[in-house]
Amino acid sequence: MTTQIIITVLLIGLSAGILSGLVGVGGGIVMVPALVFFLHYTQHQAQGTSLAVITLPVVIVASLYYYHQCQKIGTPIDLRVVGLLAITFVVGGYFGSKLALSIDQNMLKKIFGVILFYTAIKMMGWDKVFMKFLRSL
Numbered sequence: 001m002t003t004q005i006i007i008t009v010l011l012i013g014l015s016a017g018i019l020s021g022l023v024g025v026g027g028g029i030v031m032v033p034a035l036v037f038f039l040h041y042t043q044h045q046a047q048g049t050s051l052a053v054i055t056l057p058v059v060i061v062a063s064l065y066y067y068h069q070c071q072k073i074g075t076p077i078d079l080r081v082v083g084l085l086a087i088t089f090v091v092g093g094y095f096g097s098k099l100a101l102s103i104d105q106n107m108l109k110k111i112f113g114v115i116l117f118y119t120a121i122k123m124m125g126w127d128k129v130f131m132k133f134l135r136s137l
Contacts, residue, residue, distance in 0.1 A: 008038050013053075021062040027054050029116065036109070043105040043112065051093060 001009075012034040020026030027050040035046035067077050100108060121127050 005039065012038065016053075017062075020059060021065075027051070028112075032112065043108045044101060047100060047108075048097070051097070 012031055015034070016026035016030040019030050028047075031050045031053065032043075032046045035041040035049055036043060041049065070077050103111070121130075
């Protein structure tokens, strides 16, 4: 690996880690596009790399911090929910990866982009503004 690639990878990881700790996102929203754009990974490579990263205990520290802080303020994280989500995430991840590998990478990029766009619109509350606009027509 060249020094430039090492620095790029470190910056991608740091950015994804900061955003993961800050708002609970990182792998799909930061790492996948960054690996595609900066390291010229295929969509399949980037998604696989992102999944490999989150399988490692890299988020343990942030998760434990949230767990303890939420307990302190009286809004504890329900470990039963965590367990159920983890089990279904593993199963869904397996079948999702099989499906992703059967889809052309250009189509997969478009699907990925639409999901990010839809999520952004919902999170910003713009869907309500758009629906209000449509009703006024």
